[in-house]
Amino acid sequence: MLTKSTSEQDKQELRARIMEVARDLFVQKGIDAVTMREIAKRIGYSATSIYLYFADKQALLREICESDFAAMASHIKVILEIADAEKRLIAISDSYAKFALMYPNHYQLMYMTPHARYGISVDDEYKNNLEKDAYFQLRTVVNAVFLEGKFRKEWNDVDLIAQTLWAGIHGVCALQITMPKEDWINWRPVEHRLQMMQTLLKLGLTER
Amino acid sequence: MLTKSTSEQDKQELRARIMEVARDLFVQKGIDAVTMREIAKRIGYSATSIYLYFADKQALLREICESDFAAMASHIKVILEIADAEKRLIAISDSYAKFALMYPNHYQLMYMTPHARYGISVDDEYKNNLEKDAYFQLRTVVNAVFLEGKFRKEWNDVDLIAQTLWAGIHGVCALQITMPKEDWINWRPVEHRLQMMQTLLKLGLTER
DNA sequence: ACTGTTAACTTAACAATGTTAAGTTAACGG
DNA sequence: CCGTTAACTTAACATTGTTAAGTTAACAGT
Known part of the structure; x- marks a missing residue:
């Protein structure tokens, strides 16, 4: 000015x-x-x-979203260095949840807002990009674990596995963000819920 | 007029x-x-x-939400008649998901909108009420299965179990509603994702 | 059948919003 | 030092939720 x-x-x-x-x-x-x-x-x-x-408020919002997608992916990226694939999978899930709960409002913009309604559409640059696409990161790690033969035989669709894992973690985080303290629910600590979700998913995926 | x-x-x-x-x-x-x-x-x-x-737009919204909570609970209520507790649990989860995907927008208002932000607060009448509170219905069924000793010993917190199951189903439905067809994700059919989630959770909860 | 009275409804108005069009002014090139 | 341009501001518009002030329909009592 x-x-x-x-x-x-x-x-x-x-x-x-x-x-x-x-x-x-x-x-x-x-x-x-x-x-x-x-x-x-x-x-x-x-x-x-x-x-x-x-151009307008929507365009501003869209750019913020894109930059946040990148921020999350970069937050997760360090995980990919971990050598052991199974540990990598645990870590990526921890890291994802940590981001969601640490920046609930970013997370909301990114994964809990009906994108179509606000005209959000992510640029191609962010898709299938290990640096910028958190889902792709997860899928990649799931694939690595799969190739090591760590999953039960019946689980042989890597996308399906990744999407179900994602949904599990997302479900815990999203409920926490949407209804953090509705008093009529005897909420257990979100850390416990996360822990249990991870354990259940892991048991279901790997135990024979 | x-x-x-x-x-x-x-x-x-x-x-x-x-x-x-x-x-x-x-x-x-x-x-x-x-x-x-x-x-x-x-x-x-x-x-x-x-x-x-x-009184105002918010009050109108709140009443709509309350009535939808009741609608969902009544949609689920018939499930409670099923004799076998384990089957009841499967059925309640199916029924919940079915409601969410059949009425995605109701579901969104109820479980995907940050209630605090829109000043939504549910009336006491809907809390801990088998007719009107879907979470309470779920918790009740989980408790029945628990009392039959069907869960692994390490799972002994009924609220925690119910909340994790809820989160799992919610995660699948919420992702489906928020990003129904983001083209950069190779989405599997939502029915498969739901099925897999239920299977994983069940394996983790019950298998020895 | 008329007439108040009341409660249901409407119109007018307000401040606040996103956005556009029309003005200003700072900065740089000559 | 002046003129041009691009950065910025002010003014204005249509639309929003909401309130206040008017209107009118319906019913009760004569």
Whole structure:
């Protein structure tokens, strides 16, 4: 406002700042509860300035989502270094859940918001990419364990296995985020629920 | 509009009609995308008339949710007649998933919307009630199976078991609803994923 | 049949929202 | 130092949830 972001770098920085502030607000108050004017005030510009950097609110949201998908994948990526495939699988599941519960609102944007409704569509760059696609990471690890012959014979569809594992962890996290303390349910600690889910899935997959 | 709803019965009917129409719109377009004026137009009254029957949009939403919780519980209730406890458990899980996938938008309102954010809080009448509380129904059946000694010894916390089972089924359904066809995931049919989830959980819970 | 009274309903209005169009002004090139 | 352009702002619009102020339908009593 005092000075204009004229250089390419300044513009990129301002763009990034808008995304940061917007994500914080989205995450804190919900997408529809955040106004463009509020975002603008926080970055010290007028509301309409945002439209110089993003086509509209939806586009802003979409970019935030994409960047969060990447953040999650990079959060998980270190796991892929682990040598033992089975340990890798446990670790990736832990890591996924940890991300979900540490950043519940990011997670909500990414995996609990009906994408079609908000016009979210992920760029191709994020698909089937070990760096940027968390599902692909999981599938890859599941495949490694599968190739080592660690699963019961009846489980021979790697995609099906990965998707079921995903659903299990997602279910625990999503319920925790949606109904964190509905008093009529005698909730057990989310860590216990996660632990149990992992154990059940593992027993079902591997024990003979 | 031509005639006024003066008798108690007329008023109740109009109230119910508002809820019906509003639910249809909510599930079809999302809560925030539906305007009071749109609901009003469909019932043939002015927008402000809705406020004669519901305090505000949030209150309307809350009542719809409550009524849907009851609908689900009643959908599940017939299951409780099944004599064999283990079969009852399978059936309740099938029935839950069936409801979720048959009425994805109801389900979304009920179990995938952060309740706090929309000020949803369920009336006491729906809690710990075998007629109206689906979680309580599940917990009851889990308890019956537990008392028959069908679970492995290490699983001795009935709430924990029920919550983990719930999370498993919920995870499959919720992912299906949120990302029904994201093309970069090689989705297996949701029926297969459900089947596998149930099998894994059962193996983990019962097999020695 | 008329007339109040009341409760059901409508219209008008408000502040707030996303977004566009029209103005300003800062910065850089000459 | 001036003119052009791109960055930014102000003004404005249609739409939203909601409230306040009006209208009118229905029923009760004469």
